[in-house]
Structures are given as C-alpha cells and as structure tokens.
Amino acid sequence: MALSIGDRIPLATLTTMTDSGPQPVESDEVLGKGTVVLFAVPGAFTPTCSDDHLPGFVLQADQLLAKGVDRIACIAVNDSFVLDAWGKARDVGDKILMLGDGNGQFTAAAGMELDASGFGLGTRSKRYAAVLEDGVVKDLFVEADGVGLSVSAADAVLATL
Template identity: 45%
Template sequence: MIERGNPLPSVGIKLVTAAGVEDTTSDAVLGRGTVVLFTVPGAFTPTCHDNHLPGFIANAAKFRAAGVDRIVCASANDHHVMKAWANASEALGDVDFLADGNADFARALGLDKDFTGTGMGTRYARAAMIIRDGIIDAVFVEDAPGVNASGAPAILMALEAA
C-alpha cells in the first residue's frame, strides 16, 4: 500500500470535471499543489453517496482555506457513471472525479479491495490521502465499515495539524 513519502504513481484515468471528461494520468491530475484524494467503493452506493462525498462538498471552502488546491474523488466506476454521480450530487466545481473503471490506479496505490462477494468486483478500499506536489503526505484507510478516518472532518483536522 502507498505510504507517506511515496511518489504518486502515473496511471491512465478519466477525469470528470465541470468542463467535461478527459483522458489523462493520475500524476497529471494529482501531482501539482496540495490535493485531497478520497477513494470510495462505488458511485451511488449508500455509504459513499450519503456519508462520504457530502462531507467533502459541504466543506470545500474549508479545504480551500486550509490550502487545498483540489479535492478529488476516485472510484472504480466508468466515466459515464462518475459523470452521472457528479451531476446528481451537484459536486462539480467543488470536487473532481477520477473514473478508474478497471481499478488500475487502485492497484497501483495498493488500495484495491475484492468486493466480488457482493457482486461489485475489484473496487477501492475506502480511504483518503493528502498529496503535496506529487508526494504522498498522509494516508487514511478505513479499518471498519463506515466513514471515520477518511471523512472530511478527519482530513480537515489532519491539514490543520500539519
């Protein structure tokens, strides 16, 4: 699993923003400035949709005030699903979305998790990280169901403590 001090891996992804969808790489999106990346098992899934994403949307101004240049959500969903989720959640402009349909970036980070028992295949573990100029500064991985260590309040506290 990726750790503090590791460089961000470069993997092909699709970026969903208010401007549309583009093919790019993880390091091009996450490698400049201070970025908060949070990863979720799936778009529209109950915990992700109701408990994880909303905290980052609601606290976007606080993240910017803490020096965060970009908030990004990654999931192993295709870009059509990620765009629909971004639109439905009204997050665009506050949060950008990485569509990692084959979970290649999830594997490169060591955050891939087997959800085949629930019919979802390989997905991301629920996590968040602070990235500064392409170097991992902090990683927060949930060790139980729910949103605690990787939620917006915990990441804001970590930013304030840094």
C-alpha cells in the same frame, strides 16, 4: 504493496468528464501538483459513499480550500459516465474533480484494491483519503475494514490540515 506516507502517487491513466465527453488524464497531471486532497470510494451511488463520504467533501470543500488545498479529487473504480452522473446527482459542481479508474489501474498500483465480489461489485477501491504534496503522500487515512467511514471522512481530513 500499499501506498504509504512518503510515497509518490502511482502513474496511471484516469478519466474525467468534460463538455466534449470523457477525457483521459494522467494521475501525475491532476494529482501531482500543489496540495491535493484525494479520497477514494468503493463505488459511486453506493450507500455510504453517496450519502456520507462524497457529500462530506462537498460540504467541507470551502474549508479545505481555505486551509491551502489546491484541489479536491474523488476516485472510484467506475467509469467517467457514472462518476459524472453521480457528481451531478450530488451537486458536486466544480468543487471536486471526479476521476474514473474504470480498469482499476491506479487503485491496483496504489495497493488499495478491495475484493467486493461478495456484494457483486468485483474488485473496487478501499475507502481512504490522502493529502498529497506535489504528488507525494503527506498524510494517508485508510479505513481499517476498507469500507467504513471514520478516518477518511472530510471532517477527519480537515482536522489534520
């Protein structure tokens, strides 16, 4: 069943890169406190994700934070090494927490799986964004086809805050 407004985010172990290497983190620890804007992408370094979706949140980070957002997080069914490299390539810095869902646990539990095997990518995440309040979905913006970029873009999310 797909995540919807009013649902609590699923509990899952994710990974993020630290100075000492990959660090497991629990979803409720990094996404469950305060106001969090979470956005999910089908894959790091893929064209729309890399050229538009992630850069939009980097460019709008200050405006999102000014609206009361405590954290901006990006999740993908990729490992933390890939997400770290992607974040560095896109100058994310400390504006966005990059979260690897390497085994797709969070994505599956959220009901946001995308069959991208036709592109050789296997099971990935649909493209979506969510505004979370203490771990509960307040707003949810899922792309109708799972991969396009309109309702889950940074500008669209910012307009709802």
